[in-house]
Amino acid sequence: MIKIVGLILLCFTMAIKAAASPPQKPGVRTIIIDPGHGGIDGGAQGKNTREAVLALEIGFQLRSLINAEMPEVKVLMTRESDELPGGLYNKNAALRWRANFANTNNGDLFISIHLNASPQNQKxxxxxxxxxxxxxxxxxxxxxxxxxxxxxxxxxxxxxxxxLPPKVRGTMTLIVASNAYNQKAKAVAANSNMNEVMMAEMGEKDSLDPEMVNIDPVLARIMRQQYTKLYFQKSLSLANTVEDGFNQLGRYSFGVWQRDWEAIWVLQATQMPAILVETGFVDHPEEEAYLSSKKGQEETARVILNAIKQYKQGVETTPPAADSLKLPTPPLNAAGQGN
Ligand SMILES: [Zn+2]
Incomplete structure (x- = not known):
């Protein structure tokens, strides 16, 4: 009897400890939607509109779909008007602001929305x-x-x-460049909640002792490296699902890319899995018309929504084991083209 009481007390103590430092289950609780460009930075130019305007409209569409169909998820947008975010007038400062916004709000997923343009369409x-x-x-x-x-x-x-008639059209989704993993690891390491996040995601959530949060710095560094790989894999998986969705919709898909020749700040400075969806070519008249239409914007947002749903389900049902974190082989090639 005493033993049983003792056991109950122990369980109770553990429950209190866990409550004192609540480890969160791996999951998708907060999604950051980042419509690219804005204001003085119009982005790529179409005949009738520009990238910044359409990215914002698609972002709004995605937000309302998530609100309607995933009410348990909090959605934050880096901007809600045709201005650079943060009241800024400098494009690079605005990029830093976007990543900081996602980090300070503890985003679980970062989705940047853009439109493309090609010199080949201006011949x-x-x-x-x-x-x-x-x-x-x-x-x-x-x-x-x-x-x-x-x-x-x-x-x-x-x-x-x-x-000449524009020829280049289609979608592509970008993930962190292969030469920016160190940048991403730095961002991950700068996350003050990282120890708790790691402990929770490593499956320690039920036995988390606050003492264990102070893990050895060397071990912490190794785990952060592992985390960078894990985020890469998660981003890659989400990006692939997005492009599969565009394919199924009958859009031409360039697949998943890593842009090694020009870093993309928001992909490498965010402390979470991150993708950048190029939803089409604004300088291709048909794609400009499609992405300006209600139908096109809804279909595009729904492809991203479905990918997020699938991703969320995967993350929440199968937490990865720490020792199973491996980079995919073969790695994406240096030229950046994925599958
Ligand atoms: Zn852009």
Whole structure:
């Protein structure tokens, strides 16, 4: 009897300890939606609108879908008007602000929304108009004193410059560049809640002793590296699901990319899995029209919503074991192209 009471007391003590330092289950509680650009930074330019405007509209659409279908999830947006976030007028400062906003609000997932443009969609050529003009030119005839300048005429067709039909269209989803893992690890290490997050996600949540939070610094560093890999895998998995969704919708998908030639700050400075969805080419007239339409915006947001749902379910039902964290092989190649 005493033993049983003692056991109950022990359980009670553990429960109090756990409550004193509440470890959170791995999950998706807060989603940060980041519509790219804004205000003075319009992003890519279409004929009738620009990237910053459409990214915000798609972001709003995604927020209302999450609110309606995942009411347990909190959604925060980095901006809600056509301005750079944080009242800033500097694009790079705004990028830092976006990542800080996601980190200080303890986002579990960071979704940046953008539209693309391609120099290939801005190609021009010349063609004949069917109209002609007379051109005068001069030749010299004779030699010495007899040398004369003689005017002659010829008929030439008038040409005009015209834009070649844009060809590049489709979606792609970006994840942290392969040469930015150290940056991401630094961001992860800077997370003051990291020890608790790690303990919870490593499956220690029921036996978490506040003493255990003060883990050895070397072990902590190794675990943060592991975490960076885990976030990479999670981001990759989410990005793949997004692109699969676009494919199923009949959109052309470029798949998942790592942009190694130009770092993407919000992907590497966020202390959470992060993706950047390029939802289409704003300089392709059909895609511009589609992404400006209610239908296009809803379909696009729903692809992202479905991917988030699938991701959330995966994270919440199968917490990964610490020793199973491995980078995928073969790694994505340096040129950045995924599958
Ligand atoms: Zn952009």
């Amino acid at each position: 021009y050529a010349r063609r004949g108009t069917g109209e002609y003009r007379t051109e005068t030119y001069y030749v010299y005839t004779g030699k010495g004193k007899n040398r004369k300048k003689v005017a002659k005429t010829r008929t030439v067709e008038i040409t005009e410059r015209y834009q």
